[in-house]
Amino acid sequence: MALPSSSLDGRRLRSERTRQTIMEAYIELLRERPEIPTAAQIAARAGFSTRSIFERFVDLQGLSLATVDHAFAMGEAQAVARNVDGDRATRLQSHVETRAHTCERWLPVWRVVVANQGKLEDLRARIRFIRQAIVKRMELMYRPELEVLSAEERRDLLIALESLIDFESWGRMREGHGLSFEEACSVWVRMIDRMLPPTPPARP
Amino acid sequence: MSGTDTPPPRPARVDGRRLRSERTKQLIIEAYLALAQENSPQVPTAAEIAHRAGYSVRSVFERFPDIRTLQVAAVDYAMVQIAALAPARDSHGDRATRIKTQVETRGQSCERWLPLWRSLVANQGDSPELRQRIVLSRERVVARLEFMYAPELSTLPETERRHILIVLESLTDVESWARMREFFGLSFEEACLAWRQAIDRLLPPTPGV
Secondary structure, eight states, X not given: OOOOHHHHHHHXXXXXXXXXXXXXXXXXXXXXXXSOOOHHHHHHHXXXXXXXXXXXXXXXXXXHHHHHHHXXXXXXXXXXXXXXXXOHHHHHHHHHHHHHHHHHHHHHHHHHHHHTGGGOHHHHXXXXXXXXXHHHHHHHHTHHHHTTSOHHHHHHHXXXXXXXXXXXHHHIIIIISOOXXXXXXXXXXXXXXXXXXXXXXXXX | OXXXXXXXXXXXXXXXXXHHHHHHHXXXXXXXXXXXXXXXXXXXXXHHHHXXXXXXXXXXXXXXXXXXXXXXXXXXXXXXXXXXXXXXXXXXXXXXXXXXXXXXXXXXXXXXXXXHHHHHHHTOTTOHHHHHHHHXXXXXXHHHHHHHTHHHHTTSOHHHHHHHHHHHHHXXXXXXXXXXXXXXXXXXXXXXXXXXXXXXXXXXXXXXX
8 A cells, every 4th residue: 555645755754854864963972073874873873773874875984985975965064155355355254254164163173084085985085076176166266367367377366375275274373372262264365366467356 | 350351442343333323223213204105194004114114013012112212212303303394494585485485385394294283293192392393383384484475574562563473373283274275275376375464464564665
């Protein structure tokens, strides 16, 4: 006998929620300890059985990749581009603050992903994708300044800026040099400002 | 017991034994470094190290109580080599020359030591000794930057100088070099150019020019 569609939808929804809870438990564990947790640890944290995990994910690798995708989607949702049409100072401030919040929130997870990239080609692809997204965001935020440069100069500048605002660069300012969130943001704003060419006058 | 009963000291033999033991230690360290470079970021096993060095596993553990101690000794050995292979040159040159020299020297160090650095960072774990080496290595990079760009940095207030150095160190990090080469596909020369341009933009004007 076929189940009524509302019952099917409810089951799907519950299953999706369980999936999400499992991935969030995974992320929580990564934040606490910089190594890939076991399925038993994830299950215990999520409040499900280990079997529940493997009913929803083929294996731990599949879960790891799905979690990175989930984390990236959450990171993107939290880091919406703002003030894209603002003046130079506003765009700098907005971009740096958004990026800093992302680094602050996701650095522990990023470290585990990077440390384990050698074990999984798909993980390396995710890292490449995330770096491309970071570069694209800068292209969007600093379009007026980048437009005045030749293709090669633009590429080189974006590469240098990407290094500058890397997760680990943020980590070093905060952990290694003990800068506050605001101080670290101020360093990035001033340094990006130095590196960007002058803003061309707005077109009429 | 009379003095004539005492056998004469034989320092030459002791020295020879010590020398051989020291040489074995060095060969084990070199075997570790070669394997760490080849299989980065995996830490080689004692059996692999012994095999590569041409000794028994027992010989390895006679000289190093555990792999972590060997790892620390190997990092120290590598750091001495890095310093020896990358002396500061052209420190009194004009701005463009100093930037070019510093970037090329740093680029070559990154190129040569990237696998070992990755292995060190990935396997530092809870080891305070390895963490200390990472910090020391970064401090050396900063000291070199301070030395090479002394004229420009001298024009800045203390906090600003500190901030520029933090950023320059991040920019010229080993992983930043690796990204240019592996991810963005730049040649050695192109990567050097990207760093040169970025450093030139970050540094304040050279005084007296």
